[in-house]
Amino acid sequence: MAREGVLGADETGVTAQVPTFAIRGPIDIVGAGDSVSANLAMALATASIVIHQVGTTGTATRADIGALMFGAR
Numbered sequence: 797m798a799r800e801g802v803l804g805a806d807e808t809g810v811t812a813q814v815p816t817f818a819i820r821g822p823i824d825i826v827g828a829g830d831s832v833s834a835n836l837a838m839a840l841a842t843a844s845i846v847i848h849q850v851g852t853t854g855t856a857t858r859a860d861i862g863a864l865m866f867g868a869r
Contacts, residue, residue, distance in 0.1 A: 802832065841865050 797803055801815040841864050846854025 837865070 797813075799816060799819075801813055803811055803813050805811045838861065841861050842856045845856040845860050845864060849855070
């Protein structure tokens with residue numbers, strides 16, 4: 797979709813579009829898709845941590861996210 801943003805769909809086929817931000821000047825799109833994928837993975841990891849913090853406004857630290865995504869190091 798490039799300049800139109802990102803399109804997502806759930807298991808029933810319902811779709812949602814996230815538009816892009818305005819772009820000015822020359823650009824280089826190398827790595828743009830990787831950036832989107834990495835940030836989506838991070839957001840999903842964060843969400844999976846905070847949903848288990850029942851009865852609070854959940855937070856996830858860098859250490860929490862790193863441990864979930866990459867295991868203890």
